[in-house]
Amino acid sequence: MAEVEDTLKRIQGYNGVIGSIVVNAEGIPIRTTLDNSTTVQYVGLLHQLTMKARSTIRDIDPQNDLTFLRIRSKKHEIMVAPDKEFLMIVIQSPTE
């Protein structure tokens, strides 16, 4: 339990990380470092995208599963790591 909290803290402390969100299975963010409205927006949109991505992978081969989803944009990079029950989102801007 504490290890995970540690890890989350460390992730937030890394260079370039703007924010991190942890979402539970129902789509409710349980930990976030961003403000409420942004969090809700990110969660709503990324949840759907993750579901779609996962569905795609699994449709092709049911034994496969999505481990990681990365969206690189001009300004940031959004990383989503889905789990069985959770979803972890980290937004990082490139270190340049």
Next chain:
Amino acid sequence: MSVPHKVGTVKSKQATNVKAPVAKVVKAAGKKKDEEEATDTAEGEEWMPGKTLVKPPDQLDLTEEELNEEITRVLTANNPNAPQNVVRYGFKEGCYKPIIFVDQMAIHFELEGNLVHKESDEGRRLMAKQAEREEGTGAEKLDNVAKAGEKERKLTNQFNFNERASQTLNNPPRDISCQTEPPPRANFSATANQWEIYDFYVEELKRREKSKEKQEGQVLNKEEDKSKKKIIQAETQSDDITQLAHAAKIIERMVNQNIFDEVAQDFMYFEDAADEFRGEKGTLLPLWKLQYDKAKGLSVTALCWNPKYNDLFAVGLGSYEFTQEERGMLLFYTLKNSSYPEFIFNTTSGVMCVDIHEQLSYLVAVGLHDGCVAVYNLKKKSDQPVYNSTASSGKHRGAVMQVKWQKDDLDSNHNFISVSADGRVVSWTLVKHELVFTDIIKLPATDKVPDDLKDVIATAGTSLDFHKQKDYHFLVATEAGKIHKGSKYYSSKFLETYDAHFMTVSRVRWNPFHPNVFISCGWDWMVKIWDQTIKSPIFTFELKTSVTDVAWAPYSSTIFAAITNDGKSRDHA
């Protein structure tokens, strides 16, 4: 002549003798005459002439016999016109049968009458009509006609129909309605994909297996199950974040990769174009700097790459200063995450050496500063070593300088060998939950030590290496500057001794490719390459400062790297 004929027949019915028609006629005539005579007798006997027989001209002439013949004439009721030979098809016999009894009735005269019985309906009707006519006024007639029409209509209804109607009391209708509570509804939507079906089947399998296991071990596991249930409940109650560990790990690595993107690229593809111009000096690009806060103050004493996972390596932390406080750590780093170690183990004293098992890459042997050896199992989450050697189980009396895993022995127990500063080369075997030690050999004391102290003061071993192919041969380097070649099977004596250096030999290693060559380095500033069959070194390199470590390149048999006390590393070919 028919009339007289009929009269004749009538008379013949009366069964009188009848003669031939002639005779009849005669007779008839005679009788008539008689009658006439009878009647006429009254009138007059005057007309008596003509008693002479008048014969008609066409009368048959018959003889007297014939005239006297009696001819029977029968009177029947048969209709002479009725057919006498009517036949009808009989289905029973299948042929035409004559019908004997034929209707003999002959109708001579028919007249239909127009008399109506006065009691009958028609009679009554007619009588009524007559009554009307006799009354005779037009209007009445009309009325009567109408009435009569009605009456007539009534009368004409054959059944004399009567209609009676009555109205029952109807109950006033009432509306009663009641409303129930609608059943609770919930919207359910799901997708049926190939993978959802697959998931479900996998879960079903697991459930079945569990139930099988439960059935088998039910009695014994009841208590365990109870405790498990408690744990499960506790887990599900909290907003459980521990399962996030895996996802968090991935994220951390990804974030690190982003941060150290250039470094990662260099790691793969480093090529410095300037190398061609520098001549002897090459470039060594430091890629990562791995730090751990809690390891501050500890010096890195040992490094070992994991043979299976190429990016994982173990770091042993301790201190070289013998007077400093005893504390040590064993850390495992992966190149994927350069900011934080993957595994952290705290040890009771400084770690001096680390070795990871070749096949079972989760077994890690550690030699400690206080002479203990410990074995850690990376698969287990605990912080404690799986095996630990204690004073009673024969731990070393000096710091353990080197540990090396061996192949599994005949009982397929894992074992490893350690050499320490107390001069003993010990083999440790992992038997169940214990470490069993066997002394392999004892390093002989140097010549300088007086004989009677030889048993007490031992020379410290500093390095140990096993031959790649013949792994019962090993080399031990000592503080005294000697290298001994020994065999695991000879426990009393060394096979060979080489006078290697004037000072402590810090490292000895076999060449991974050449079976006879090994390299040694010492604090006497020298690196020497030896052939095991020759007593003196083949090559000697003199470096400006004491050499602390030397290693062969894994890809070439002629390249080695050496590190010196001044912080420089040299590659030689």
